[in-house]
Amino acid sequence: MKPQAFVGVGLLLLAFAPIASTGEAPLTLDQALAQVPTYDYGQPDRALHFLELEIVRAATDAPRKTQLAERLGAILADPKATHAAKVWCCQQLLLVGTEAQVPILAKLLDDEKLAEMARFTLEGIPGEASLAALRTCLDRFKGMPLVGAVNSLGIRRDAKSVAAIARLLTSSDPLVAAAAAEALGKIANAEAATALAKAHLPPKQMGALQDAQLRCAQLLAAAGDAADAPIAQKLYEQVWASNRPVAWRLAGLVGLAKVSKEKAAPLVLDALGSDDPLIQASAVQLTKELPGEKVTAALVQRLEKLDPKGQVLLLGVLAERGDRSAAPAALRLIEAKDDAVRAAAIRATAALGDSALFPRLGALAASERGLVQQAARSALAALNAKDAGERLLAAAAEGDATVRAELLRAIAARRTPHATPLLLKAAADPDEAVRRAAFDALAVVGTPDCYPKLVESLAAARGDTQAIERAILAVGAQLPSPADRATPLIAAVKSAAAAAKPPLLRVLGATGSPAALTTVRSCLSDADAGVRDAAVRALAAWPDAAPAPDLLALAKNAESQLHRVIALRGYLRLAGEVKDEAARLRMLEAIRPIATTADSKKLLLATLGEAPDAGALQVALSFLDDTEVKPEAAAAVLRIANALLASDRAAVRNAMKTLIEKVKDEAVSKQAEALHDQALKPPRAGGAAAVPDYDKKRSEGMKADVATRAPKGYKVVCYLNCGPDASDGEKGKPTLRVGDAQPYRWAGADIRYGTVFFTGDAVTFDATGLNPKKAYQLGFSWWDCDHDTRAQSVWAATGKGEKTTKLVDKTKLPSGAKGEKPAEKVVPIPQQLTVGGSVRITFRNEAQPNCVVSEVWLLESEAEGVQGEPGAPEPKKADPNAKKVLIVTGVDSAHNWRATMRPLADLLEKDPRLSCTIVEDPNFLASDELHSYDVVVIHFQNPKPLEKGVEGGKNLLKFVEGGKGVVVVHFGCGALREWPDFVKVAGRVWDPKMRAHDPRGPFKVNITDVKHPITEGMTAFDTDDELYTCLAGDTPVQVLAIATSKVDKKDYPMALVTTVGKGRCFHCALGHDARALSFPGVSELYRRGTAWAAGLPPVAK
Structure with a gap:
């Protein structure tokens, strides 16, 4: 059984202890302790449960903790105490043990049955005394006891034991030699690194050695001491040169690129030619980290030697590097045989080339299809050059029509300024595609001064005029008033030929001006049927209720039944938009007199059935007494009632009563009764009605x-x-x-x-x-x-x-x-x-x-100077020198961020050196104001890309590289997925391909680095949370705390740190909700980690 399991059993018992009720008198502390020495397995353990609870409570009460530790130590020293009692005492000393119990535990190291438990307990007691006791084991023990002692000293990162542990690298016992390598990798100082660099173990143990070399290099690099950089480089080189699996070797190459770009450069360039696709792809990505023209030249040299997949990857890297010396190579590959390579080359050309490329990109966009065309159009929109706007306008002014059409589309995509004169000229081009592209662009970048020209174009146009109409509406929206928009259109209508009037009337109607209404009315009597039709449709689509009388008259008197229907629908739409209920009812009641024949009544009822309005329902009910249209009236009433059921149940109930009384049709009565019964029921959960507008x-x-x-x-x-x-x-x-x-x-x-x-x-x-x-x-x-x-x-x-x-x-x-x-x-x-x-x-x-x-x-x-409630506390004055902590939150698809943001701020502010501010918009990361804070806490996870996600990520990287701090909270590992470099800041990020977490429940968090300032003096603690198993990334990190999954029995990081430029990141996977944050160990970890990220000693003096 692993030592950790002993503690887990004790805590499991503790967790269930309150469930049982024996009915016995409560125990006192002395009574319970008196029962411990004679306790044995299988006996009643009520006293142990009582004491376990007392011990947990005492963990944060120093005097009480010392007292309990002394009592437990006395039982350990008692020769009459049972083996089970001593095992239990060792378990509890993990929580409350002090240096005073070290001599007692040290004696137990020679007890064959208790040595393992005693060693494990010593490992958990902080201080020099426990380390000294463990060091004595290195010369006295052999076999598995020695392995255990070496492991404990490695976990404690005891620098004083390095020399002795290094000697064990040559042990004839392969398990001891492997344990020594692992321990040195955890201690990770210069002396340990030197020993690992020189070591050579038998083939079966070489994996353990290389693992230790990698861990040691990562920890040394994370510490940021320049004096240790050379030895970290050497270790990374050894890992890369080893025969370990590819993924492990790549960790060495990635680490080397982080600590020494000069040393890594030739190795990365060699890896580009690897036959292994994983090595090749990783090398391509690593080239982003290697600056300089020499590296660019080497990459270009490799480019044509790679297979198509490699070329696509490398072209992307060259584009991201932004070194324009690579542009000619990218330009050549535009003519490659593989479309994916051609598309990547086009994208790289846009990032690296100059504005002289607009004609060529336009030709590609015009002549190609699929991937290449898409890439060319994207490149036209994104081409990076200072004079891009001027060169694009010049290129679009002449040449092949299909190419010019593509360049005009690019003007719209780029929102190129000063393009209106060119676009107006193109709008008169003989080529239809050029004209359409010009009008589409004018809708985007056209200026108000071109409005009259657009109206002239519409008046002169034939055929499809939708693009011109869109441009007029878009540009017209920039004019000061509806009258300004309508005046040129009115003049054009008066002078235009009949065939040109319908599109002019459509656009004129959208202005909604009184003068426009007069002009449209005059067209109702035009000799041309098409003009009359356009006028009716313009009135029906009018933006306000001004033409309601005209529409009512048309609904009654229009010669065309189609126009009567269009007018009636338009009138009903306008009536439905009237906010005042009485006015709306008057409008609807005005419909009734227009229906004088059976056909007009049926038309009216059919149209009313489309209006979910209580007024329309009343009008439809009024026709139930009309024998000519009684069936049609009943059908309209049922249709309207169905639509009204969600918003006006009272109206539906009353209408159904009337319908049942007046219509004796069995089918109608059945439907009416069903609707009446539904309207009697209270609204169901989720039963929604339209929310009324502001009144x-x-x-x-x-x-x-x-x-x-x-x-x-x-x-x-x-x-x-x-x-x-x-x-x-x-x-x-x-x-x-x-x-x-x-x-x-x-x-x-x-x-x-x-x-x-x-x-x-x-x-x-x-x-x-x-x-x-x-x-x-x-x-x-x-x-x-x-x-x-x-x-x-x-x-x-x-x-x-x-x-x-x-x-x-x-x-x-x-x-x-x-x-x-x-x-x-x-x-x-x-x-x-x-x-x-x-x-x-x-x-x-x-x-x-x-x-x-x-x-x-x-x-x-009403009066000033009114006091608040009696006894209201004075607001706490903030320390003007406190570090400013910004908690960035506001979005998450699976966590209640509002329930955790305030508790998180409260627990941090228990350290008076920290002052918290909360911002509920992750887009704030892109703000320059971000740099006025000392620490940014990532307390969000955005399921969809943020509006300023990439911009915010880059600003965050600049923030931390400049010497500020970042804290990543639990679900924050899934933030900014639209920005691939978030892993550089967070160290590890959520990988959706991995299992997310264990089921929510209790588990123990073990401190793996008791020497780090954040965790120094902390011991293992319990929590109830989601144990994350989904963190991935190759950024060098230092793991401070781990937890063992109950699902796959593997260890996963719960807290880690990394350095980013001059700044620091503390990343904690704990804190699913407010309850999880409330556990003392979790709160302490966040408080210390945030102080450390702010550049403060983690524990306030």
Whole structure:
């Protein structure tokens, strides 16, 4: 059994100890300790369970810890104590043991039955005394006991034992020799490295030696001591030259490239010619790390000797290196036989070449297809040169029409400025493809001065005019007013031939100006049928309700049935967009008189059936008494009711009652009864209706209502009916706006309480413009309309989130499903949170299924100088010299980042040398303001590329290389996947091809490097978390802590560090949620790691 297993069993027993209840009287500490010496396996272990709990509690209480350690040591020294008792005491001393117990444990090293357990316990007790005891074993022990002692000294990284361990490299016992190599690799100082470099073990042990050489080199390189660099280089060279598996040898080459680019360069260049595809591909990637023209020349020389796959890889590297001396070689490969090589060569040419290449790239884009054409078009859009804009315009002005069309597309893709004159000229080109490309480009880069020319082009055009119309709409959007857009179009309509008028009318209608409406109306009586049709369609698509009377008249009187349908649909669309319910109903009722014949009634009912509106339902119901169209009316009523079921159940119920009374058709009655029954049921979970738009009159009425219940001396200054209202307030005065949430409406529920803002975890609101001399209170209403499960808490924080206070504890929401009414609350906001002029309010989900808020309002004291609640604490003054820590968060697909960001900041700020700020937007990484902080904490994982992901990653690399610090938190290993170089900062990153983690549960974290400043003095600790098994990368790192998977029994890194330029990164895989962060060992590890990343001693003096 491995020694670690002993501790695991004890902790497993501890974990289940509270479950059983014996009914016996509680034990005292003395009573429990008195039972230990006589304990044996198979006997009742109640006393042991009691003591294990006491020992865990004492681990952070120094006096109590010392007392328990002395009592356990006394039992170990007792010759009458049983073997089982002494094994158990050794296990517990791992948690509380001190140097005082070292002599007792040292004596047990000669006890054949207890030696292994005693050694393991000594390994876990910090300090020189335990190391000295372990060193004595090197001269006295043989075989497996000696292997164990060597392993312990290696884990402790004991520099004083290096000479003695190095002598064991020549041991005739192969296990001892291999253990010596492994230990020296862990100790990893210059003396250990020298011994490993000179060592030579038998073939079966050479793997262990080379593993140790690699580990030692990685640790030396990570330490960053220039004096140790030569020996690290030598070790890396030996690993690369070994006969180990390719992946292992490549680790040596990668490491060498990190510590000595000069030494690595010839080896990397040789590897480019390897027959092994993995070596070749890795060498290609490593060339990115090797600067200089000589390296570029060597790469170019290799380029034509590689197979197509190698050429594609190397061309990508040459493009990334940006050395323009490689451009001719890339240019030659554009004519290669392999399309993948040609495409890679084109991309490299764009990165390395000059703007004289535009014509050639344009020709490729015009003549090729597939990969090559795509690459050419991308290259045209991305070609990197100072004078690219001027040269592109010049190239697009002349030459083959198909090439010019491609160059015009590039102008649009690049948004090339000053292109309008060229594009207008191209818009009159004889070639249709050139004209279309020119108009498409004008839609992107055209300037307002070209608007009249575009209108002239549309008036003169024949055939497909969609590209011109798009350009007019896009350029017209830059003009100051609808009248400015409409005037040239009106003039063109008046003078244009009949065939040119329809497209002009389409664009004119989009302007929505009164003069435009007059012109379109005049075209309704035009002699040309096509013009009349275009005028009807323009009115039907009008952007506001101005042509509603015209459409109503057309729906009644138009000669063409098609025009009557188009007009009626347009009218119904405009009616549906009217916000005022009474006005909308009047518009819909106005339809009724236009239907005078059976055919017109059927047409009206068919069109009404497409409008999910309560007013349309009333109009359809009015036809149930008309025998000519009774079946059609019933069908329309059913169609509208089906569509309204989610948003207006009351209207559906009333309509179905009327339908059942007036229509005696069995099939209709059956459908109506089913809809009526559905409308009687409360809305189901997920039953959604359209969220109504903001209505100022409605919101002001609700605001006035809550104001009648305002506490004495307070007035309501802002009010949000959640869902329709997103913000409220005036400039220079208090303003309340929703932050991160989605609007929703429960079908059939009252607008006031049934419309909400919701998210899965937290709904936030920001109040700004607050008067620091006044006091504020928060009012809100909440309701669990469709469940009986929701529970929420309410929090307030300073505007930037530095300090947070709970306003309302976890509270169960009243259940609409059980007939309970919404609840309304008003709570004071601590004044120390509002003195900065802003406050963030957060409603947090404390149960299932999500977080909902119905109303929020802000109350302000009428008088200045109003004090906050009695006993409110003064805000803590930050240390002006504290290191500034920026926690970057705001997105994750599988973790509740809102639930962990504040606990993380709190545990870090227990070190007064650290001051935390939280930013909830990962795109902030791209900001120049990033460099005003000392440490950046990566507390997000973006499932989709960020808008500024690559830019932010590069800025982060610059940040840390300049001497700042980075901390990667648990799920942060999956951040910035769109930026391949994140592994350089984080050391290890999430590999989605690997198994993600063990099932959530308890496990032990073992410290592997007790000499590192972060973990010095720390011992193994327990946690309950996700044990990550998915970290990958070849960046040299130093592992500080590991945990053993219960699934595959392998060890995985839980904490590691790496250096990046002048800066540092601490990466911890622990911390899935707030509970996981609360374990003392996890909190301490993050606190120390962040201080170290900030350049501070990890433990505050």
